[in-house]
Amino acid sequence: MILSLTLLALILLVSLWLVLEPLRASAPSDPDAAERERLTTERDRLYAELATLEDEKRRPDLERRAALTLRALDALPPAPRRGGRTRTLALAGVAVAVLVTVAGALTFVPRWQLASLNPGEARNVQNVLALPDLRRKAEATGGKAAYIAWGQAAFDSGQYDQAVTAYGNALKLDPRQPEALRRLGILLLTRPEQTGQTVKPEEAQQAFLLIRTAAQLAPQEAESQLLLGFALARFGQDADALTALERYRTLDPAGRDADELITAIRARQNETDPGLRVYAASCASCHGPTGGGGLGPSLRVSTLTREAMRGIILHGQGAMPAFPDLKPTDLNALLDVLERWHKAGQ
Missing domain, CATH: 1.10.760.10 (Cytochrome c-like domain)
Known part of the structure; x- marks a missing residue:
């Protein structure tokens, strides 16, 4: 990781030099030249410090300052156009900068780049980026905790095929893991339909058993009640499903994942039972x-x-x-x- 960051910083510094050096050497009248140079120097310094940072406690502050510096640079009017050799060198610098961007996207996403995303989107991006390392670690160590970590990242980022594999392996090591049981169960119950297939009755019953067992092992976990409610509703057990879903909302008052299903169940009940209406x-x-x-x-x-x-x-x-x-x-x-x-x- 340190080597990747060092190489990234070196490439970035070279690209910045290719872009900025001709601008300094042949700059016509530019009223913002002094401020532009100050911000550019500050940006370069922050990038270099981030690339070689050893004290991780300082990273959030440095990333925040880097983001502010970039915004200030973006707010300046464009510098006057140059021609000839200056343009050639600038284009070369842009090309290198593109390579740097691609390399950065493949190696890491700094926190300040995630600032424009909401918390859920940022977590999904981080989970996707973490998947290869989590998978390698799980397959290399064969440990229960490693498989669970891989399964969590895969499930939360929507990589459901990987989640099935990870949670399945975790349950082989310990069949009494509520998270693995309920998440594997709901995936086995719903994933075939999302790919245009039909769930076989015996497979649906096995999936439901996993979800129900998870709820019995961890009745106080909101997700246990949520997924149990969804499974019960699929099997037409609306009254029991509604009880589980209301239990979910009691355990997680801010949770909104059950709202649509609760509304649908109530509507069905009101149509068939005048007392409930x-x-x-x-x-x-x-x-x-x-x-x-x-x-x-x-x-x-x-x-x-x-x-x-x-x-x-x-x-x-x-x-x-x-x-x-x-x-x-x-x-x-x-x-x-x-x-x-x-x-x-x-």
Whole structure:
């Protein structure tokens, strides 16, 4: 790595000299010449220092200063055009600079170059760049941690074929790894369809078993509940899927990955169950989308009788408003849902 950085710095310095030397030697009137030279010198110095840096604690500050210097250079008006030999040397310098850019892209991406990306995009770029080294390390050492690290980078950057290989090898070494189980399971369940193939029933069942086992091993990990919810929904178990997805949102309140599926499941339920349709319209905003509680208490652990619930719904109680205009059929359908939840006890 140090050798690559040193060579990169040397090539960069040569290219800068080829571009800048003729400009200094035959410069016509340029009101920004002094500022341009100062910024260029500062840029060269920062590049050289970054290329030979030993104290990594100083890198973020140096990269920030380099980025600011580049922006200041870009803000200056273009220098007056030169001709003849000057133009030839400048073009040669540009060509070398292009080679430097390609070499830099293949070897490393400095943090300041990632500054324009959002955090997720920056992580994806870094994961992709890290994949070859992570793969070589995993295959060379054969260690569980190395395979997991390779699998994480591959999965998070969308390199799913590599993720399947990495997580599969990790599970051969230790079959009780929740992350490897659930991620391998969801890939085996969904990847064939993305390539135009059909998932065989027995393969789908095996994939679901991996995801369910991961949720049993790590029930407090948000991703376990998220992927379990997706798998349950694919098998038509909407009620259980909704429970898992709501559990995911409890474990990760900022997570938005389940929003569309939750909306779709509720819509399906509301179409087939009139009680759920009434609940979604009148109760869910306070008691939660699945009755688990929100601004109002949970309706799944209540000990109230059917008649007691009827009275509270019609006449209200405490902070709860009354709903006297509910049609008898809608009210009875809603009470059926609440009783069903009570019997389930969760």
